[in-house]
Amino acid sequence: MFTISHRVEIKTDPKSVYRALSSADGISGWWSRTEGEFEAGGEIAVHFDASVVTLQVLQQNPTKIVWQCLQVEPEWEDTQILFEWEEQDGRTLVHFRHEMWAEETPLFERCSAEWAGYLLSLKDLLETGQGRPYPDNARINSSQGGS
Incomplete structure (x- = not known):
């Protein structure tokens, strides 16, 4: 199995990070428009132009x-x-x-780069009040695979 891994240091408190990762307004401010039930067992939907990412919340704590x-x-x-x-x-x-990626593919590589950009968007949201959620995030060239 393969893993994308990043870390980012943010000039904010842990409670602000929690709020940005555990609510529709928070996630919409750094990743993309989001809705759903933000509690363990709930499902959330993250919207992009032609697709929706559906996620189940397995664990959510401070x-x-x-x-x-x-x-x-x-x-x-x-x-x-x-x-x-x-x-x-x-x-x-x-x-x-x-x-838990099955293999390292062009999509894996593109997603790694895009996740890095979204984490910087999270940092911007929490440090300046303005993130860069989709579609305003830095896009990876589509010739590198994926959508």
């Missing part, structure tokens, strides 16, 4: 969130997205993993 990918690109199905964070010297260090 320092960790885990989502199971249900309906999305076939390569994403049954993968898990994890966010863990901790306060360090007045900042919050966010550890991100997108786990």
